[in-house]
Amino acid sequence: MSFINYSSREINCKIVYYGPGLCGKTTNLQHIYNKTNPDAKGKMISLATETERTLFFDFLPLSLGEIRGFKTRFHLYTVPGQVFYDASRKLILKGVDGVVFVADSQVERIEANIESLENLKENLEDQGYDLDKLPYVIQYNKRDLPNASSREELDAELNPNNVPAYDACAVTGEGVFDTLKAVAKLVLTELRKGQ
């Protein structure tokens, strides 16, 4: 749920990075954090286990500039990918304005991707959202790995509606900003349409 503040002239939106465990959601945020001008970002918060697995969420506030005198601020969140953290994932989807599904391209993770995508749809429905009506993009991460599935296979399994999809290697940063820009653009376009 976006927050428009006429007093401080700000538009605030929430974007959630979703996907199976170890697909690279946190790595996406870390890359964005590392490559963003200090003026445009706040502190990145990671609520993680001792083994650096996301326990509740990662959070990164980001400013993208001004539109018609209004500052646009995006709050980026990741969910914990491990299956048993489902209750936490549901909570983080509350008030979401846009979703990035980070898929793990490795051939052995295809089932985990499908399961996570189904879980995303169910959890959104529980919150009264429909993934088909939300600003939504897919990122195929780990494209650099030798065991990566082909784009055709991934599209066939994960992207039947042909939403915008981006190849990425979050560790090196390839495709990370393309994904972010795409979803941010869709969110702003959707906000405008909603008026």
Place this chain on the structure above:
Amino acid sequence: MQNQLVMFEEEQVLINAICDALYKDANAKAVLCIDKNGQAIASAGEVESLDITSLSSLTAGNVAATGGIASLLSEKEFAGQFHEGENTNVHISIISSRVILLVLFDGRSSLGLVRLRVKRATKGLAEVLEVLEKKTAENSNSILAEITDDDIDNLFND
């Protein structure tokens, strides 16, 4: 998409004033008003050294997690929370199921006083939120309607 939270100048002034009054009346260190999705709405008191954005997001996460526990226990919600620290204590309350009031206080105040003053502030905030909700429903002519494709594209030009 669900209803947006929209803040107008008049209501922002009122909420700021309520937070400021609570800060003074409760002898608090700081008061923050946060939307349930983690966006900071207003603050008062000694906030210069606080990372308000992070504090807002984590508080909202905390309230969401506690709400999840409430629902597992068939409770509607836990309306209040208290965290006791060595130097700073935290009192969290939910107003009209919509916003979170966070009060930071130390030995200059007490939990009893904070609770009492929060109760008074809650009434005022609930009234403002009600007005805000009506106003939002009536004012569809927002800044968003004026945004063009070019405006959005320009935002992403490197």
